[in-house]
Amino acid sequence: MRLLIKGGRVIDPVHNVDDILDILIEGGKIIWISKVGDSSQFTVNSKGKKSVNSQPSTVDRVLDAKGLVVCPGFIDLHAHLREPGREDEETIATGTQAAARGGFTAVCAMPNTDPINDNQSVTEFILDKAKREGLVHVFPVGALSKGQKGEELAEIGDLYKAGCLAISDDGRPVMNAELMRHAMEYASMFNMQVISHCEDLNLSRDGVMHEGLVSTELGLRGVPAAAEEVMVARDLILAEMTGARLHLAHVSAAGSVRLIREAKARGVRITAEVTPHHLVLTEETVRGFNTNAKMNPPLRSAADREALWEGLHDGTIDAIATDHAPHALAEKDVEFDYAPFGIIGLETAVGIVLTVLVGKGALSLSEAIARFSTNPARILGLNNKGHLGVGADADLTILDLKREWRVDVSGFSSKSRNSPFDGWHLRGMPVLTLVEGKVVWEAQ
Amino acid sequence: MGLKQKDLLSMRELSAEEITLILDTAESMKEVSTRDIKKVPTLRGKTVINLFYEPSTRTRTSFEIAGKRLSADVVNIATEKSSVVKGETLRDTGKTLMAMNPDVVVIRHPAPGAPRILAETLSASIINAGDGAHEHPTQALLDLFTIRERKGRLEGLSGVIVGDILHSRVARSNIHGMRKMGMSVRLAGPATLLPRFIDQLGVEVFTDLEEAIKGVDVIMMLRIQLERQGRTFFPSLREYSRLFGLNLERLKRAREDILIMHPGPINRGVEIAPEVADGPYSLILDQVSNGVAVRMALLYLLMGGAS
Numbered sequence: 001m002r003l004l005i006k007g008g009r010v011i012d013p014v015h016n017v018d019d020i021l022d023i024l025i026e027g028g029k030i031i032w033i034s035k036v037g038d039s040s041q042f043t044v045n046s047k048g049k050k051s052v053n054s055q056p057s058t059v060d061r062v063l064d065a066k067g068l069v070v071c072p073g074f075i076d077l078h079a080h081l082r083e084p085g086r087e088d089e090e091t092i093a094t095g096t097q098a099a100a101r102g103g104f105t106a107v108c109a110m111p112n113t114d115p116i117n118d119n120q121s122v123t124e125f126i127l128d129k130a131k132r133e134g135l136v137h138v139f140p141v142g143a144l145s146k147g148q149k150g151e152e153l154a155e156i157g158d159l160y161k162a163g164c165l166a167i168s169d170d171g172r173p174v175m176n177a178e179l180m181r182h183a184m185e186y187a188s189m190f191n192m193q194v195i196s197h198c199e200d201l202n203l204s205r206d207g208v209m210h211e212g213l214v215s216t217e218l219g220l221r222g223v224p225a226a227a228e229e230v231m232v233a234r235d236l237i238l239a240e241m242t243g244a245r246l247h248l249a250h251v252s253a254a255g256s257v258r259l260i261r262e263a264k265a266r267g268v269r270i271t272a273e274v275t276p277h278h279l280v281l282t283e284e285t286v287r288g289f290n291t292n293a294k295m296n297p298p299l300r301s302a303a304d305r306e307a308l309w310e311g312l313h314d315g316t317i318d319a320i321a322t323d324h325a326p327h328a329l330a331e332k333d334v335e336f337d338y339a340p341f342g343i344i345g346l347e348t349a350v351g352i353v354l355t356v357l358v359g360k361g362a363l364s365l366s367e368a369i370a371r372f373s374t375n376p377a378r379i380l381g382l383n384n385k386g387h388l389g390v391g392a393d394a395d396l397t398i399l400d401l402k403r404e405w406r407v408d409v410s411g412f413s414s415k416s417r418n419s420p421f422d423g424w425h426l427r428g429m430p431v432l433t434l435v436e437g438k439v440v441w442e443a444q
Numbered sequence: 445m446g447l448k449q450k451d452l453l454s455m456r457e458l459s460a461e462e463i464t465l466i467l468d469t470a471e472s473m474k475e476v477s478t479r480d481i482k483k484v485p486t487l488r489g490k491t492v493i494n495l496f497y498e499p500s501t502r503t504r505t506s507f508e509i510a511g512k513r514l515s516a517d518v519v520n521i522a523t524e525k526s527s528v529v530k531g532e533t534l535r536d537t538g539k540t541l542m543a544m545n546p547d548v549v550v551i552r553h554p555a556p557g558a559p560r561i562l563a564e565t566l567s568a569s570i571i572n573a574g575d576g577a578h579e580h581p582t583q584a585l586l587d588l589f590t591i592r593e594r595k596g597r598l599e600g601l602s603g604v605i606v607g608d609i610l611h612s613r614v615a616r617s618n619i620h621g622m623r624k625m626g627m628s629v630r631l632a633g634p635a636t637l638l639p640r641f642i643d644q645l646g647v648e649v650f651t652d653l654e655e656a657i658k659g660v661d662v663i664m665m666l667r668i669q670l671e672r673q674g675r676t677f678f679p680s681l682r683e684y685s686r687l688f689g690l691n692l693e694r695l696k697r698a699r700e701d702i703l704i705m706h707p708g709p710i711n712r713g714v715e716i717a718p719e720v721a722d723g724p725y726s727l728i729l730d731q732v733s734n735g736v737a738v739r740m741a742l743l744y745l746l747m748g749g750a751s
Binding site: 221224337 | 533613640
């Protein structure tokens with residue numbers, strides 16, 4: 001099967017391409033890229049015969065991408081797919097459907113499932129399920145410690161062999177600095193990424209939102225920005241000492257951005273991500289006790305948000321990740337203190353970033369694509385993804401920048417509905433998602 | 445006339461005009477409590493439910509007496525367990541109550557914002573009788589009433605609220621109420637119990653009690669919650685009392701016509717010395733009496749006033 005994607009505006013940050021090009025795909029790989037007009041020689045093989053010769057003279061299907069933007073597939077570094085354990089909230093099937101619809105060709109699955117992904121059987125289960133039921137690639141992230149308890153290292157070598165590209169205790173921050181040091185040293189043997197959710201649990205104790213004017217007025221217990229910044233500082237120091245690859249999850253505070261910028265300038269091997277919600281919302285969203293504004297780390301102040309924009313623009317922050325966290329409606333429809341942390345994000349992330357950041361000129365389109373695709377691929381060490389070179393995996397995200405749409409959670413592919421963006425009007429939408437050359441989502 | 449809004453959830457959402465209306469109405473309600481037969485038929489046939497998820501004697505009793513003096517039927521539901529522990533969501537509890545057609549539900553709850561969930565769910569009026577550290581608007585209203593009763597005005601007066609501001613819904617409601625009514629507000633307490641951004645609400649912040657009480661018209665002492673000890677907010681009750689307790693010696697720095705208030709229950713000898721609590725400048729028991737009048741006024745106004 002040969003597929004020709006014709007006449008789209010192809011943007012590839014790696015090869016510095018932004019041009020109207022045709023892309024030819026076969027066997028799940030990109031086999032040919034050319035200037036428009038060069039491929040007019042192609043004829044559609046209407047007899048259904050496979051073109052077998054290496055000369056790309058015939059194709060089986062042509063996708064007209066005129067007026068659309070063709071990018072390397074977007075990779076979400078941070079999602080909770082909830083399977084195994086909470087299949088009422090999300091499954092690998094529905095989570096990857098949501099990903100495909102949101103323009104993602106791959107998602108990293110965080111380990112806080114039930115059972116926790118701290119051993120190879122769980123990793124194998126996830127990969128097997130993903131292979132059979134998943135629409136997009138699933139990259140499991142293994143637990144850093146057994147049971148995410150922060151006491152003993154998980155069997156990281158086994159996790160690596162089973163297919164984990166990274167380890168993390170994510171929402172159960174590693175408070176023991178020695179354990180974190182050892183995790184970094186140990187993971188280095190496999191060149192695995194250590195992903196850290198930076199939160200000092202003593203400073204954040206009982207907190208349910210950002211400590212600021214809004215928490216003060218609402219009487220909700222606050223989590224100071226320092227709870228994150230203190231741990232960012234600790235983990236940067238440990239990364240510098242061990243030489244490990246450290247990736248900081250969902251950075252939310254201005255002080256964290258500053259620390260990361262300084263560390264990068266010194267040459268520490270660190271990368272960082274930010275979520276769309278931290279980029280566009282602030283603590284003000286909590287007013288009215290809206291539990292869809294409750295997440296961890298919390299929505300911060302307007303000044304923090306501004307620092308995140310700067311950090312994203314100047315490259316201090318490498319990637320945009322969703323922290324997609326599905327929760328059952330009944331669990332969120334309670335008093336703010338009792339609601340679980342987290343919101344879903346796979347189906348809104350790209351639209352939000354295109355509308356708010358690219359739309360306002362805070363980020364160029366190419367920069368946005370790098371942060372959704374190229375950089376996440378680099379962080380995970382995936383050489384065949386994140387770019388559109390000949391021989392690369394044919395994982396593609398196709399965007400319609402002019403498409404206006406209204407977020408309607410009731411029509412989401414995700415099983416959950418906990419989004420603060422319901423009803424938002426957005427401009428720019430993923431309209432076609434290809435994974436290994438197969439169309440897994442196509443907008444009407 | 446009545447109040448425009450269906451519910452009373454916070455002082456933040458009340459205007460100065462609405463506060464004045466409530467206080468004026470409370471003045472005429474106060475007279476009822478001095479009669480031999482302390483009952484008027486105003487709210488006959490109306491139902492008030494007191495839904496208390498936290499232990500409370502004074503506020504619950506005050507609402508109950510207020511409702512009964514207006515001839516409403518008052519039902520008390522007390523559960524110390526939160527809805528989550530009980531297994532039923534607050535929204536479901538609200539729907540169940542609504543099926544019994546109450547006119548007003550008074551709710552006290554440990555979680556900030558809980559009354560709003562009921563307000564969204566029920567067509568009955570909801571009165572917030574304290575939600576976590578968020579607000580306790582009827583306390584602020586009765587405090588304002590008590591100050592106005594004694595001073596004849598609120599505009600231009602100054603007050604200082606002393607103690608655990610961080611965890612106090614009384615402080616938050618009074619800050620909004622006093623500021624809206626033209627009072628200047630100071631806060632005093634240990635630095636660990638003063639929220640970091642509270643000055644942005646237009647108050648002056650002190651950590652020295654003697655400085656804080658100089659020149660003000662009203663001192664409002666807050667109860668120091670004994671369980672805060674041991675969470676590293678302050679070293680001991682003994683030291684707290686030495687630094688922030690109000691005693692006769694300290695009171696010499698205050699104006700001669702100073703008024704002392706306390707929302708109760710008081711810890712005698714901790715945040716307030718017995719001689720101060722029982723002294724001539726103490727309004728603590730006036731606050732309790734006025735609480736009934738203010739709550740009668742609110743029940744009356746929320747149920748449509750004279751209409």
